Every structure is written in C-alpha cells, then in structure tokens.
Amino acid sequence: MADPPRERADAARNRRRVLEAAAKLFREQGVEAVSMDAVAAEAGVGKGTLFRRFGDKSGLVAALLDDKERELQERILSGPPPLGPGASPADRVRAFVASYADYLFDHLDLLRVSETASPGARYRIGSYRFWHRHLAILLAEARPGADADYLAHALLAPLAAEHVTAVLRECDAARVAAGLAVLADALMSNRP
C-alpha cells in the first residue's frame, strides 16, 4: 500500500559528499567562517542542491550533529539511571542537565550555528521539542501544581549554545556546570 519512497542514488551520493565536505571545512576553518558557497564548491555540488537538501546552514549542521544527538536521546529513553528511566524525577532532571551540558561543551560551535542560523531556529528543531518534553514530564511529576511546560522552557534557556558561549567568556566550564546544577536543584525543590 504505502510505497516506500526510497532516496535516489545520486541524491544519496551528493548528501554524503556534502556532509564530508562540510565536516572537513568546519574542521579546518571553524564553523562560522565557512560559507555555504564554500561547502557547495568543496563538495562539487551546486548551491541549489545544497539548499534543497538542508534548507540552510542550521539544517546542514543539524545533520552533522544528528548521530551525537540521537545517542544522548537513546540514553535518556532507555539507558541506565539516573539519566535513563528508573531514578526519581529530581535525579533525572539533574542528570539531564549535567549530560546536556557535557554535550554542549563538546559541540559548542556546531550547536551555536545550528541554533542561530535563522531566527528562532533553536525552538523549531525537533530535538528542542524532545528535550522540552522530557523535562516537562519530569517536572510535572516532581512539582505537581507548577507550570511544568513553562519551567521546562526556562530550564532550557541557560542551555542555549549562544548563552553558554557568552557566559564562558567569564566563567569556566566547571562553574557553568555547577551553576546549572544549583539551578536545577532550586527548581526541583517544592518550596512553601
């Protein structure tokens, strides 16, 4: 019934070429310095192809991050506690914030570009929805009565790549991680 719409061979070939070219240029020159023109040229592909496939730079970078991101999501959905299921909501929130911060520190440049390439990009990407949903469920469980949906957004705000980049100019990574933990703790405690 549902025909499986397979990816055409040339399309697959070009996708691979583009991702390899992008990875190479980003490694050599830094993510921000590389233009889409340059990626297309290095990949031996027209601009139209590049944009048709990835939408914009944010999409291209997101494709490069896909594996790492999926791995973190797997650990959340079915990995060992406290990040995975089994621990208390409070512990899982703390574990998420810590793990996400690690992920962020490791891929700060890519994430910053992916989140800021177009206005509001961060909040439209599928993965933001994932992180938000995960936190909202845990917060609702840990703090019944609170506006878990909003608080999840608020807790993700200081995890924005651009925010962390700016803060890292004054505070080192350890302070940021510790501060985030304090913030998570504060939010998880049911205050009078």
Place this chain on the structure above:
Amino acid sequence: MADPPRERADAARNRRRVLEAAAKLFREQGVEAVSMDAVAAEAGVGKGTLFRRFGDKSGLVAALLDDKERELQERILSGPPPLGPGASPADRVRAFVASYADYLFDHLDLLRVSETASPGARYRIGSYRFWHRHLAILLAEARPGADADYLAHALLAPLAAEHVTAVLRECDAARVAAGLAVLADALMSNRP
C-alpha cells in the same frame, strides 16, 4: 584640558532623520521586514552614514530603545522599592524580573532584533551588563556562598527576547510572567 568634542551639526541632523525614518518604517512594516537600505533611503542618507553611526541593525534598534531602557534603569537605581533601593534583595529580584518582563512584552520585536542582529549581540550591549550586575549584586547578598555571577546570567537567560518570543507561541504572557516569578523565588530561597 579635555576639549569637549561636540557633535557636528550635520551629524545631529542625520541622526535625527535616521531615527525618525526607522521608527516610521518599523511601525509600518514591522522591524524584521525593514532593510538597512530602506532606512537609509527613507532618511535620505547614504548607507555609509547609517552604518558609521549605528554599526548595524542591532545598534540602530538599541538607539530607538534607549529612552525606555534608561527609564527602567533609573527606576532600579533610584526609584521606589521594591524595584528601587530599600527592599530586601529577594524582593528586589522579584520586582526586577517582573518589571523587565513587562518591558520585554512591550517592546518584544525591537528587543529581539537588537539581541539577534549579530551573534552574541545581546551579551555585548551595555544594558545587558547593567541588568547582570544588578542581579549579581542582589543574588550575592541574598545567597552568600552561591555563584551569584553565574546565577545572574542564568536568570537572564529566560528573559532573552528570542526565548520569550518562542515560548509565547505556546504560553500566554501571564503564564510566562508567573513562571518567571516561580523561577526567581526558587533561586532566592536558600536551600539546604
């Protein structure tokens, strides 16, 4: 000794023209839709002049916001408590978050452009420094031992115009304001 370097008459005239033109176009077409070319044309001024004076769109918008921003800063520095001096640090933080949120809701479009025109713009503007410093001082007083500097950044993160814009697509302003209050409360409570 220090010669007072006055602003030249033509410079003043053009500055006024540009700000009037920008205000008009922003009002008519929305901030995002107006190009710098259009502002220069409407003002009857060359692009070079526009960029020399305001740097980029972020700077132009910041100039338009200047009055409102200064007013809020005045109220913080010397207005009545709890926003101004005299109230407890916790109350002043709460009052700041509420007042800043109002300011944000009132000028969301301008602020979003001003914060996102160039990468990291938000954190370079002088006013960010002001808000941060204010919060850091209050937090240090209310939570001795905590990393007030980092926590001030973290509390400003969900007050980013782009963040609020994105969240407003799901939560109305009242929920955002209430959520911010909860967040501020959580941060001010000295937990075990």
Place this chain on the structure above:
DNA sequence: CAATTAACTGGACTACAGTCCGTTTTCGTG
C-alpha cells in the same frame, strides 16, 4: 529495453549586510 515520470541538479539571479574611500561639510583659528 524504451518510454514515462518524478525527483534531483546546478548555476544564474536577487536582495541584503557591511566596507571602503574619494568628496564634501563643518567649525575653530588667525
């Protein structure tokens, strides 16, 4: 294996941000 068709391709094209630099204007000084 030829015909069909849907998807993919690539580069010319538009619009915008931001720079550069030769020219013009202002304003203090003699």
Place this chain on the structure above:
DNA sequence: CACGAAAACGGACTGTAGTCCAGTTAATTG
C-alpha cells in the same frame, strides 16, 4: 572672512544567503 584640519558623507563595491527553473538523471513499468 578665509583657511585648514578633522569629521562626516554617500554611493559604488564585495561577499553571502537563499531562490528559481530549465535541463538532466534515476527508478519504474509494460
């Protein structure tokens, strides 16, 4: 008022993001 330096002007110029569409190519079908 004339002059010269400093400041400001403005528009041509460069580089980039993103669009568009006429031509090409891969899969499918009889």
